[in-house]
Amino acid sequence: MSKKIDIRLYIDTTLTINGLIGLSQEHAHYLGGVMRKKVGASVAVFNGRDGEWACEIAEIKKRAATLRVIGRIKEQASEPDLMLAFAPIKKARIDFMAQKATELGVSHLQPVFTRRTNVERVKSERLYANAIEAAEQCERLSVPKVSEPTKLDDLLASWPSERMIMFCDEDLSGRSAHEALSTLTDKQKTHPWAILIGPEGGFDDTERAAIRAMKQTVVVSLGPRVLRADTAAMAAISLWQSAIGDWR
Amino acid sequence: MSKKIDIRLYIDTTLTINGLIGLSQEHAHYLGGVMRKKVGASVAVFNGRDGEWACEIAEIKKRAATLRVIGRIKEQASEPDLMLAFAPIKKARIDFMAQKATELGVSHLQPVFTRRTNVERVKSERLYANAIEAAEQCERLSVPKVSEPTKLDDLLASWPSERMIMFCDEDLSGRSAHEALSTLTDKQKTHPWAILIGPEGGFDDTERAAIRAMKQTVVVSLGPRVLRADTAAMAAISLWQSAIGDWR
Structure with missing residues (x-):
């Protein structure tokens, strides 16, 4: 993870090492169609509870994509109410x-x-x-x-x-x-x-x-x-x- | 001046009581074409030096208008540098x-x-x-x-x-x-x-x-x-x- 990851996605799902995340059609289109990312590319994901995680693209098609969770980059910090x-x-x-x-x-x-x-x-x-x-x-x-x-x-x-x-x-x-x-x-x-x-x-x-x-x-x-x-x-x-x- | 004036214009010109101000084509269009103001309508004007002045429309055509300066509404206040x-x-x-x-x-x-x-x-x-x-x-x-x-x-x-x-x-x-x-x-x-x-x-x-x-x-x-x-x-x-x- 020495290279800075340029894409961050908020996904309301559980994040655990090696977990697979099925992306929405919009996210799949954004990654593949807009950002031209291929299998193996890095994506950061956060869910508002478990900090920020590095993922890689495991599979990507026009309307669907799957991420594999690699490991945690940042711990969740408490924020002001x-x-x-x-x-x-x-x-x-x-x-x-x-x-x-x-x-x-x-x-x-x-x-x-x-x-x-x-x-x-x-x-x-x-x-x-x-x-x-x-x-x-x-x-x-x-x-x-x-x-x-x-x-x-x-x-x-x-x-x-x-x-x-x-x-x-x-x-x-x-x-x-x-x-x-x-x-x-x-x-x-x-x-x-x-x-x-x-x-x-x-x-x-x-x-x-x-x-x-x-x-x-x-x-x-x-x-x-x-x-x-x-x-x-x-x-x-x-x-x-x-x-x-x-x-x- | 009991009624609040709803139009304020910045005009870089000297402001004195009863002075006449010839407006730019843009200001004339704004007053007449956009805001539908007629002769006699109130307009506030400031020049960045002499405070804010109440004016009335003395003449208004499609591409030209003249304001008459009525009196000062606000003194110029000093502002932070x-x-x-x-x-x-x-x-x-x-x-x-x-x-x-x-x-x-x-x-x-x-x-x-x-x-x-x-x-x-x-x-x-x-x-x-x-x-x-x-x-x-x-x-x-x-x-x-x-x-x-x-x-x-x-x-x-x-x-x-x-x-x-x-x-x-x-x-x-x-x-x-x-x-x-x-x-x-x-x-x-x-x-x-x-x-x-x-x-x-x-x-x-x-x-x-x-x-x-x-x-x-x-x-x-x-x-x-x-x-x-x-x-x-x-x-x-x-x-x-x-x-x-x-x-x-």
């Missing part, structure tokens, strides 16, 4: 948000309908496909969970008491995220967390009051410019990761 | 980087050719057009300066002694950005700064050594995942802004 709860936005931007959030290391994508949300449907499978692709490319060993959309009121009503909320409020009354995250207690840092991002146009006043009233909420400011929802999400994740996540 | 020096990447991603960097508040975009840069040409006008559009949309009162591309060696050779460098090194030896920025001296915080981002595949070892040898350099880590160049740029700008820029 960080949910991104976000109001759905338009197609290109929501794809982008799922990709970038995965790259930046969130563990759970939760679409949330708010009063000012303009998008009526969210395709969770599509979000998940974007997350998988990003995980394969950024050398992550896991794929974030993607939940079905829910209403903000319902999400807050069933909010777990231990999960802290980093709420990026647009009214500038919050402290800077850097400062707010610097002054958390050690206990607060070890809790599971969520970042809450509103739609373009923001949460309405009732929603803001409800979020601020939660005892888990830490209100932060992302500065004086009007950030798009996807930009705000990326900024908030970066700030959280660097202050209390696994960028430390 | 933050350069983003980045290796050019592919077209869609470089457009995106210019837009997002503008939204996040950089003052200067400097494309830099490195040894592993795969893109041979950069259209600075195109970067500038993206920056203007983003500035108009995010309610910024300025547009970042966009410089012609330069070679990394030349850039470092003429680097101003007072401009600090936040260098996002991929080898993970740096401290987290949060920690590194938290421990700067007050004097260092007030210096002009630059964020230095490599191409996909990173700087080569010679380049890394040259950057690390600069006395202005602060090495930071953006965590264990492989970030795309545009993601790394956005993360770094967010961290800088929240720790020592104008998100405080």
Whole structure:
């Protein structure tokens, strides 16, 4: 395994030495048709639980292929428990948000309908496909969970008491995220967390009051410019990761 | 001016009360053809120097229009001196980087050719057009300066002694950005700064050594995942802004 393997696939299956993995039609086409790989070529595989494994192509046809598992390259590492709860936005931007959030290391994508949300449907499978692709490319060993959309009121009503909320409020009354995250207690840092991002146009006043009233909420400011929802999400994740996540 | 003005234009001209502004063909088409605005409609204008001004459409035809300046809505605010020096990447991603960097508040975009840069040409006008559009949309009162591309060696050779460098090194030896920025001296915080981002595949070892040898350099880590160049740029700008820029 001295040569770097240039293809990484997420496959939700058990990985054991000498095990055989039957690939989906899409993966077979990608390996053979797109990447022109032949029998014997190396492929890395991860399943989100058992680390990353080197495999070789045992058999490849147009619509089917089999990998043989050679050995483990990387141990599974634990990752921060960080949910991104976000109001759905338009197609290109929501794809982008799922990709970038995965790259930046969130563990759970939760679409949330708010009063000012303009998008009526969210395709969770599509979000998940974007997350998988990003995980394969950024050398992550896991794929974030993607939940079905829910209403903000319902999400807050069933909010777990231990999960802290980093709420990026647009009214500038919050402290800077850097400062707010610097002054958390050690206990607060070890809790599971969520970042809450509103739609373009923001949460309405009732929603803001409800979020601020939660005892888990830490209100932060992302500065004086009007950030798009996807930009705000990326900024908030970066700030959280660097202050209390696994960028430390 | 009680009603919020929904159109903001960047126009590089002097702004004074009752002054008349002759618009470009593109702006005239945008106002009349795209936004369907008529004589008397409100438009906000900024020039990067004099704040934001309310104007009304004094005359509008298919290819020409004139605005009359009514009065100032916002004073010009000072902005942090933050350069983003980045290796050019592919077209869609470089457009995106210019837009997002503008939204996040950089003052200067400097494309830099490195040894592993795969893109041979950069259209600075195109970067500038993206920056203007983003500035108009995010309610910024300025547009970042966009410089012609330069070679990394030349850039470092003429680097101003007072401009600090936040260098996002991929080898993970740096401290987290949060920690590194938290421990700067007050004097260092007030210096002009630059964020230095490599191409996909990173700087080569010679380049890394040259950057690390600069006395202005602060090495930071953006965590264990492989970030795309545009993601790394956005993360770094967010961290800088929240720790020592104008998100405080």
